[in-house]
Amino acid sequence: MRIAVSADEGRGLDSAISPHFGRCPYFILVEMEGHEVKTVQNVDNPYYAQHQPGQVPGFINSLGADVMLTGGMGGRAISFFQQYNIQPVTGAYGTVRHSIEQYLGGALKDAAPCRESIAHGHGDDDGHYEKDEIGRLKEEADMLEQQLGEVITRLDNLDD
Numbered sequence: 191m192r193i194a195v196s197a198d199e200g201r202g203l204d205s206a207i208s209p210h211f212g213r214c215p216y217f218i219l220v221e222m223e224g225h226e227v228k229t230v231q232n233v234d235n236p237y238y239a240q241h242q243p244g245q246v247p248g249f250i251n252s253l254g255a256d257v258m259l260t261g262g263m264g265g266r267a268i269s270f271f272q273q274y275n276i277q278p279v280t281g282a283y284g285t286v287r288h289s290i291e292q293y294l295g296g297a298l299k300d301a302a303p304c305r306e307s308i309a310h311g312h313g314d315d316d317g318h319y320e321k322d323e324i325g326r327l328k329e330e331a332d333m334l335e336q337q338l339g340e341v342i343t344r345l346d347n348l349d350d
Contacts, residue, residue, distance in 0.1 A: 193220045193293070194255035194276075195286045200232035203287040209261035212246045213238065218286045219253055225294050247271050259289050265303035277301075283341070 196214035197205035208214030215238050221229040233253065237245050247270035250258055258271055259282045271278040278301035282289035292298045 191222045191256045192254050193222060193257045193259060193290060194218070194250050194253060195220065195282065195289060196258075196260040197232075197286055200234075202230045202232060203227070203285065203290075205232075205286045207259075207261055207282045207284060207286065207289055209283075211258060211260035211263045212267065214260075217250065217253070219255065220286070220290060222290075222294075227290075243267075244270050247274060247276070250274075251276060257293065259286075259293055259298065263301065263303070268301045268303060271301075281340075 195205075195218045196208040196211040197216040197218045198208045198214060199205040200216045200218075202218060203220070205216065205218055208216075214235055217233045217235055219229075219231040219233055220227055221231075235246070236249065243266055247258075247267055250271070251274040255276055257277045257279060259279045261282055262280050263278060268278045279293060279298050280301045281298055282292070289298065
């Protein structure tokens, strides 16, 4: 199985997860055999600066990925991945290693559109926020805030 993971760094398994797959500077490709990592490859996102709907899922498909792990993505991107028979999985955070462990353990398994996508009709907008740096940063801040809330809840549950 080949897992693609959105990353803010090109440091392999130690890379930080990017909160939005289409706007990440790197993808980390991890070739798995069962639960064992066979190979790890850092791949530059050629659409980091700007992309059109479907370009990034098509690129991930060209890399032979079976799974796309990320912090968040839009509803339209989820549909593109499903058309390519690639399992989209959102809610990843921390490092690539941590997120893969969560995926393999069953804690990460589904995809839901990010709030920005919902606000834009599940991605049916004209893509203007893709080109707007302020919009991108606000969406990433919202995603990080949501992920932080989830982590705090999990920590609170461990303290009980």
